[in-house]
Amino acid sequence: MxxxxxxxxxxxxxxxxxxxxxxxxxxxxxxxVSSQNERENALYLYDTVNQLRTLLQRQIALDFQTLHGVAISLGHVPEKEILPALKEVNDNNAFLRMGLAGRDGRVDLVDIGGELRRGVNLSGEPFFQEALAGRAALSEVRDNSFGPGAVAYCAVPVHDSDGGIRGVLVAANPADVFLNILGISLFDNRGVSSLIDGSGAYVLRSTAGGTAGGREGDIFHLGSLEDTTREQVLENLQKNQRGVFFYTTEGEKHFAAYEPLGVNNWFLLCTVPAAALSLAPNALWLSVCVIxxxxxxxxxxxxxxxxxxxxxxxxxxxxxxxVDPLTGVRNVNRFKMDAAGLVRRNPDMVFAVWYADIKNFKFYNEMFGYEMGDKELVRIAGLLTDCDGPLAICCRVSADKFAGIRPMRSREEFTREFQELCKRIEGDTARLSRAFPLALHVGVYSTDTAQAGEVSFMDMVNRANIALRAAKEGNSAACVFYSEDMRGLALRQLDIESRMEAALKGDQFKLYFQPKVDIQNGNRIHGAEVLARWHDGDRLVPPCDFIPLFERNGFIIQLDRYMFSRACAWLQRRIREGRPTLNIAVNVSRLSLMQDDFLHYYSNTKERYAIPDGLLELECTESLALFDERFREMVLELQKRGFRCSLDDFGAGFSSLNVLKELPIDVLKLDMLFLRKSRDLKRERIVLSNIIAMAQELGINTVAEGVEHAEQVDFLRAKGCNMVQGYAFARPMPEAEFNSLLDKLRGGAMPLAQA
Structure with missing residues (x-):
């Protein structure tokens, strides 16, 4: 023992x-544990840097987007109106000052408070030279020459009407815009974010808590740093590559990660004590001793x-x-994963994949501010998630767009439930804005369609979005289910949009003329309406396919101007050849009338082609007259410049007698749909007769369009209508055919078309 x-x-x-x-x-x-911890911490720090970098890039992109928008609007503004226009624009933005520099670099800057800084010379500035070369540019961060703090200048080129660079639009952004992003709390306010350049020098430096920390020094003086680490960091910066390194200061280890920003060779740098990311090494050593x-x-x-x-x-x-940071609901990435799993795990269940946006939300933001708009988005997200369940989820996609998926027993029930939700949303906001109440447009893809088994989940979302476009084309909140016809229409519209620019440059849009016949004076041709027809090779693209699309995407402005210029050229040829002239009416869209240079362009084009007064008539729609208060002044100015003005489609919409009372128009065009859609022809003819009589007493000529039958012509002649336009006499015809018709008639009577 x-x-x-x-x-x-x-x-x-x-x-x-x-x-x-x-x-x-x-x-x-x-x-x-230490090795694993360092790897995870490095990855986590990279992710944090990437998120901050995204915020900075979005801020810079938003500044450039704002300036590009202003630059486009300044392209045709006279010099003397530049500063007032910039003051008005700058009052609605966060720039300290703005100005339009000439090609010599001289600029008068207008502060956000209205104070002018005249004669500032930017000619030697690299950012000015880059913008003058046609590229958006951002300056280095510098001291504010006219006040406290630091600024960075944004610059974009401003093009004139001929496509040349007129000058450079510059705007001073306070460095606080970037510091506010850099100062976002990281790791319980212990992390610090800064901007550095390719040499490691500070561009903007913040401290814990988001306050400015100066722009002096470089990252190589953060603390104790090994020579090999210093060389590796400098090499990465010069190669515009990201990296991570460690350093020690005052006995404490720190992590540092940097990512290229993609602007001015800048990098975003984030530093954080190791203790803020993980257990401190001392705690681990103590644990080993206690072990x-x-x-x-x-x-x-x-x-x-x-x-x-x-x-x-x-x-x-x-x-x-x-997670969506504003509303707290799923973001679109999580939604895609969760919803795709729902569909995959429940192959026998019918789901409704829906995509929605908020009608009038843009106007709501403009009227009540973005803070109120954000609160409304949070409230609507709450209403949508109230409907969630084990098999029903939703997300915020972006801005005012939401998407979701839920089981569906029937389309009628789904539509009824969404209509109830629309009423709740609209009812709560109608108290604030009766003119623009919020409501949902909803597009839905149902998995009970014939093609559902062959369609991926993302294709389902995309098709719900296609249905949303169809819903938005309506005049009110709507819930629209996807159909293959919609997909075909969407593809056709994309095809049209891909070819419209080339078609305009290739003169594929042709003039077609539909005669206006004076039925009170022997059925003689008094004028014609010019219509656009698209000849795509041997195929004629129907106007109903491209005109509404162009009105939505804004291309109608270019088409309107092209057609007007071609109509002026046609009139000029007839004048030079000594042929009889006649009144030509050209359609003008609402978007065209809203352009700042509308009067200038149309008047200059008329003068360039030497068209006498009274031969050109501009046709505007009734809806513009009803809802645009500036329209009356526009009509008066056009008449001063020798144009005739007509009101098109009267009677097709919600016509108002105030239009006849208030507007000094020359011609009133009556849409014969007014009669064709009637359930009581006698009553409608009484109304039409009285409209013609009122127009006569007011000195307004009347043109009935869409007239198809001889008995309609007789009725209109008896009631005093001046002119008729429609298939009763002639369909729209190409330019050559119209010229031949005029030569054949030589002022004689236009015969009725054969039935």
């Missing part, structure tokens, strides 16, 4: 052995602690990656 002293020695030795084993295990564990006495228990505790920290950070990353 062993003696007590030997027993004590053996026990002590065993304790030392066990303690030594646990110590070695603890050291190995410490090394593994000698409580080794197993402490080991399990450490493993659990490391796992909980990792899970916490992973949860935070998932929240940033999958």
């Amino acid at each position: 062993f003696s007590s002293s030997e027993q004590i020695k053996r026990t002590f030795a065993m304790g030392l052995l066990i303690g030594g084993v646990f110590l070695v295990c603890g050291l190995i564990l410490l090394r593994q 000698i006495g409580l080794a197993l228990l402490l080991s399990f505790f450490l493993l659990w602690r490391v796992r909980s920290i990792s899970n916490r950070y992973r949860g935070e990353l998932e929240r940033l990656a999958f």
Whole structure:
């Protein structure tokens, strides 16, 4: 048997052995945990830097987008109106000052408060030269020459009507715009974000808490840094590559990560103490010491602690990656994963994949501000998620767009439920804005369609979006289900949009003329309406396919001007050839009338072609006269410049007698749909007769369009209508055919078309 002293020695030795084993295990564990922790921390820090970089890039892109919008509007503004226009624009933006620099670099800057800084010379500035070369540019951060703080100048080229560069639009942005983003709280306010350049020097430096920290110094003086690390960081910066490194300051280890910003060779740098990311090394060493006495228990505790920290950070990353920061609902990335899984796990269930946006939300933001708009988005997101369940989820896609998926028993039930939701949304906002109440447009794809088994989930979302476009084309909130016809229409519209520019440059849009016949004076041709027809090779694209689309995407402005110029050229040829002239009516869209240079362009074109007064008539729609208060002044100015003005489609919409009372128009065009859609022809003819009589007493000529039958011509002649336009006499015809018709008639009567 062993003696007590030997027993004590053996026990002590065993304790030392066990303690030594646990110590070695603890050291190995410490090394593994530290390495894993550093890798996870580096990845997490990279993700954080990327999110801040995205915010900075969006801010810079938004500034350039704003300036490009202003630059387009300034392209045709006279010099003397530049500064007042910029003052008005700048009052609605966050720029400290703005100005339009000439090609010589001289600029008068107008402050946000209206104060002028005259004669500033930017000719030697690299950002000015870059913008003058046709590219948007951002200056370095510099001291504010006219006040406290620092600024960065944005610059974009301003083009004139001939496509040349008229000058450069510059705007001073306070450095606080960037500092506010850099100052976003990171890691419980212990992380610090800064902007550096390719040499490592600070462009903008913030401190913990988001305050400015000056622009002096560089990152190589952050703390103790090894030479090899310094060389590697500098090499990465010069190659415009991202990287991560460690340094020690005041005995504390820090992580630092940098990412190229994509602007001015700038990088976003984020630094954070290692203790803010993970357990401090000292705590781990203390754990190793304690492990000698409580080794197993402490080991399990450490493993659990490391796992909980990792899970916490992973949860935070998932929240940033999958949750919409404004509303707190799923973002579109999480929605795609969850919804696709729902469809895959429930192949026998019918789902409705819906895509929605908020009608009038843009006007709501403009009237009540973005803060109120954000609150409304949060409220609407809450209403949508109230309908969620185990098999029903939704998300915010972007801006005022939402998407979702839910089981569907029937399309009627789904439509009824969404209509109830629309009423709740519209009812709550109607108190604030009766003119623009909020409501939902909803497009729906149902998985019970014949093609559902062959369609991926993202294709389902895209097709719901196609149905949303169809819903938005209506005049009120609507819930529209997808059909293959919609997809075909969407593809055709995309095809048309891809070819419209080339078609205009290739003269594929042709003039067609529909005669206006004076039925009170022997059925003679008094004038014609010019209509656009698209000849795409041997195919004629129907106007109903491209005119509404052009009105939505804005291309109608270019088409209107092209048709007007071609009509003027046709009249000029007849005048030069000594042929009889006649009144030509050209359609003008609402978008064209709203352009700042509308009067200038149309008047100059008329003068350039030397068209006498009274031969050109501009046709505007009734809806513009009803809802645009500036229309009356526009009509008076056009008449002063020798144009005749007509009101088109009267009677096709919600006609108002105020139009006849208030507008000094020359011609009133009556849409014969007024009669064709009637359920009581006698009553409608009474109304039409009185409209013609009122127009006569007001000195307004009347033209009935869409007239198809001889008996309609007789009725209109008896009631005093001046002219008729329609298939009763002639369809729209190409230019050559119309010229031949005029030569054939030589002022004689236009015969009725054969039935």
